Amino acid sequence: AQSVAQPEDQVNVAEGNPLTVKCTYSVSGNPYLFWYVQYPNRGLQFLLKYITGDNLVKGSYGFEAEFNKSQTSFHLKKPSALVSDSALYFCAVRRDDKIIFGKGTRLHILP
Amino acid sequence: DAGVIQSPRHEVTEMGQEVTLRCKPISGHDYLFWYRQTMMRGLELLIYFNNNVPIDDSGMPEDRFSAKMPNASFSTLKIQPSEPRDSAVYFCASSLGGTGRRETQYFGPGTRLLVL
Numbered sequence: 001a002q003s004v005a006q007p008e009d010q011v012n013v014a015e016g017n018p019l020t021v022k023c024t025y026s027v028s029g030n031p032y033l034f035w036y037v038q039y040p041n042r043g044l045q046f047l048l049k050y051i052t053g054d055n056l057v058k059g060s061y062g063f064e065a066e067f068n069k070s071q072t073s074f075h076l077k078k079p080s081a082l083v084s085d086s087a088l089y090f091c092a093v094r095r096d097d098k099i100i101f102g103k104g105t106r107l108h109i110l111p
Numbered sequence: 112d113a114g115v116i117q118s119p120r121h122e123v124t125e126m127g128q129e130v131t132l133r134c135k136p137i138s139g140h141d142y143l144f145w146y147r148q149t150m151m152r153g154l155e156l157l158i159y160f161n162n163n164v165p166i167d168d169s170g171m172p173e174d175r176f177s178a179k180m181p182n183a184s185f186s187t188l189k190i191q192p193s194e195p196r197d198s199a200v201y202f203c204a205s206s207l208g209g210t211g212r213r214e215t216q217y218f219g220p221g222t223r224l225l226v227l
Contacts, residue, residue: 049214098156
């Protein structure tokens with residue numbers, strides 16, 4: 001069955017450094033993969049998605065994600081972290097008409 | 112568009128009471144989703160609708176939970192009777208149909224429910 005795993009509960013990064021939030025997936029067929037972000041006391045916001053095409057997907061707020069079929073990964077990246085990037089990040093995969101979310105990774109950007 | 116609207120934003124009730132959560136999706140969206148978020152279980156999909164018809168309610172925890180979508184602009188999630196373990200943040204989300212579009216969901220601000 002389609003699923004995603006986020007191996008890190010929390011990631012700490014110094015402001016200005018590059019950041020990576022990891023996600024691995026398990027799907028049959030072609031994967032549809034997504035990243036969402038949740039700021040404190042808010043609903044989730046869509047960041048980016050991979051359906052087909054280029055393995056490097058660009059999204060909102062300067063984030064990008066790299067689809068790697070051989071490693072079954074879809075890591076979220078940003079070249080230079082901002083304190084305002086501190087939030088809860090969810091990786092997700094499509095299953096039928098719905099999407100299944102990972103458990104989330106809390107990203108702390110340290111000033 | 113105002114985005115997905117949920118009410119109330121906060122609800123405190125006593126065990127055994129009926130709770131009704133409300134959602135207004137983005138105009139024109141034909142998919143509507145109800146989620147529950149807790150620290151222990153993360154984000155769970157409870158039920159979703161397409162064109163006002165419930166498609167998958169396999170995530171609804173038990174018969175105490177029910178959801179309706181009487182028209183394209185309104186949905187309710189009802190818990191009767193409520194229990195302390197129902198305490199969570201409940202999110203509504205909507206999206207447009209079509210491959211590659213329906214997965215881009217727009218979330219409301221959530222209803223924080225506390226059952227005493």
